[in-house]
Amino acid sequence: MNAFRTGLPALLAAGLASGAIAQTPAPPAPAVRPRPAAPIPPAPDPAFEAARTAFEALPEAERRGLQDALVWTGDYNGVTTGAFGKRSFEGIQTYQTRTGATPTGLLTPPERVALKREAEEARRAARFRVQPDPASGAVVGVPEALLPKKSAIPGGTRWQSADGRVTLDTKSFPQGETSLDALFERATAAMPGRKVTYKLKKPDFIVVTAETAGGRSYIRYAEGPQGIRGFTLGYDRALAETVDRLVIAVANNFTPFPEATPAASAPAAPTTAASPTPHAPAAPPSPGAQAEVRPAGTGLLLGGGRVLTAASTLEACAVPRVAGAAARIERRDAAGSLALLSAEGLAGAPPPLRTEAVSEGEALLVLGAQAKGRPSVAPAAAAVDGVYAPLQPGAAGAPVLDRSGRLVGLVARFPAAPRLIAGVMPPTRYSIVPGKVVAAFLGESGVPAATGAPPAKDAATTLGGAAAPVLGAVVAITCAR
Template identity: 30%
Template structure:
């Protein structure tokens, strides 16, 4: 041994012995001893949530102590131990120790040592003696537990820790059982599922390190999201919601709006209104017209509740509403698609915690009327989904089959009849621009069209029933004019020329004579940029061409018989019974 080495050894030994001596002069409460470092670290972290002064030391060569302290003397430590036992915070076999057997400290990681002489002081002595900085020691990795060791450490978990483990597994989507603290088959399957998802060996028993990782991630998520019990005394709803991601914005009946905080992109609506089953069903239909409820997604409705799920490239949402004591109450959660996994767990928590408060309902006049946006494309502060275009069609079959123009429904992601019934194209006539639609759910129209079998008289008065203003009005508008020719401008026998001024929304509407018989179907204005008709000239497909097209596709339409001319109001009522709005959605 060289003189330099002897100097270093002597200096370090003196410092370490001094540290051990000072540490041994203090008193501690030893709460547990674990056979592995991983077990001891896990238990130390658990105790650190209850005590501010938890430490961990190695005992000899194979055990690790979890302790609380230090205290000035044994009396102070014993007093604290008694208090801990009365509160049930430590095991019954915890005891006071002088720390004489304590070796190297492993917890808290990176904390300053308790004794006044630190390892840094030892390093400084080495540097002073040698003139060089000592090489950093590589961090020792905690050895992986065997399954038997993992089971042993699991058995030492108390009920609260086992429930926390189940909550963490449930949060990450692996456990769907009760939070009861019983580690049974369901919990074992959840552990296996978590291990597979994380690329770990599938043993069905989490090691101490895996439990620490799982619970740590769970707590980090909850901290970021800020799940909290909210009691909204305006809506009369108690619910656990992501309070860290949303904040109260406004009241706009029947909703209480909670907008996004920062750039979270998360929103919550609390739903509260007085009503019955009819109100519930009406809300079910209305919610599906809003942009916050994308069209793609499952829908479920019973007599007392409904759920709506929707997803598109911009957002996803989940809505739940139910009847409760003469009121309809519920909530909508909206989130960005990239947060789908976390939001799926949040919506489950919100659904399970949702509790209506009896007797508290959002009044229809809540909020400031002067501050409400009264635009027709907004509903209670929410943007209403609008179709790409809306045109007109009329019923030609008792099952709800509808005839309209191909222009109205070509290249649509979704086609709807009226306000909500979806339909598909079953036949086309590209030459005349006709389309036959079938509703996805059978409809029962009040009236179906009766086609005029004879060629109508030139100059006779006719009317078109059409949704001139597309989806703005609920009923068709009657536009009156005259039949100016039984052929098209180029002599086409399948066309009829009308002397009337129509709007794009009217196309596809039935052309009626004064008896209510259908003599044709209005076609859209030509999009030929080089040749435009006068605004008071319209073209229609004749009744004979319509009958031929329908017959080719298995539909026989009733022929109109003789009858008297109808009064204008009766003609309007007959037209409304057979006419429907046809909308194209993209």
């Protein structure tokens, strides 16, 4: 048996050798690499899921308020979106541990009251005031107790601490003077003794943080119809424990392009025992004054007195008016997403259609009608089956363009009860009716529509340049009463 075992390999080797003379051996089969097994997702954390369920059951305003309160108590360093994630969970646990409670990540009603009280005390101690900055056009939150010195700088305003160790600068650039790309490259450029600790670049805004041996900085810029606006906050590293939470509060309350600048521009009145509230009540409207009618939606002129809009615009609008003129509903599509109106005396040329799909994250813009004046121009980014943008009420039916000025689609719907911050809806995802659906609907309606060819790679334009040819075709749709 042992001899058999010993001789078998030699015999096979000899046979293979003699066979090799008679014929060419077949090439070896390619090695098959086993496909790696899919990673098994971790089991959900019961404590986290319980906390998330309880948090998400609260109204959105309450969720945002709790996150903002955690910022002021120094327990949370994220944005106040109202969404519950790991940072919110850990922030609540940190707060509970600091106050001697069991760190469940789930706030009880008494804990919510105590948290808000502590946050309000910190906010008042900082004399934090969200205010318009006429020099830059933005709305910014300023901790005036820390930054009492105020002075003008080119294109903005400077707030500074008494000892000069903390500085907050707002800054604006008119359309075409610079670009987000240039500002981002400048902010992230390598410099001796300076380390970039975080950088984020989106189609319509950038954020960069950096450190030196003695200081820290936070830079944020956003692009909009009026150009680029932003702020820079620099401070002594030794003050980080105090200033870090203020940086987050300033960032969360910064509005680069408010729809309307808040009227309050004077310093808030000090709180006294006789005056428990820091702000006087707003004056009632004068007798006989008519409230401004907001658009029910936005329409796009197609020529020949015809207007295209989203069907959702007409859900509560049986008698629509277009640019102040009486309008008639001609037809709707079978899916209930688009509507065609007609009105006399209207003329305008629509943009060329883009029927090919956009890629996620592609830079876009949205033109929304306003009650008075020219349409608003909002920078946007393509999202899955939609668009991510800071839109205003009346944006249902608003045309969505790519940066070459081609029509990508229409905003399908705007929420009935939006939450505005300083008059502006924060960036939100909206569904759109895509260009290929618009093209099919116009074809069925007998409306000619031009399809634009993709632009050359070097033909990219600015936000204002892409919007300018289409502004005259964007009209407000209102409801007759």
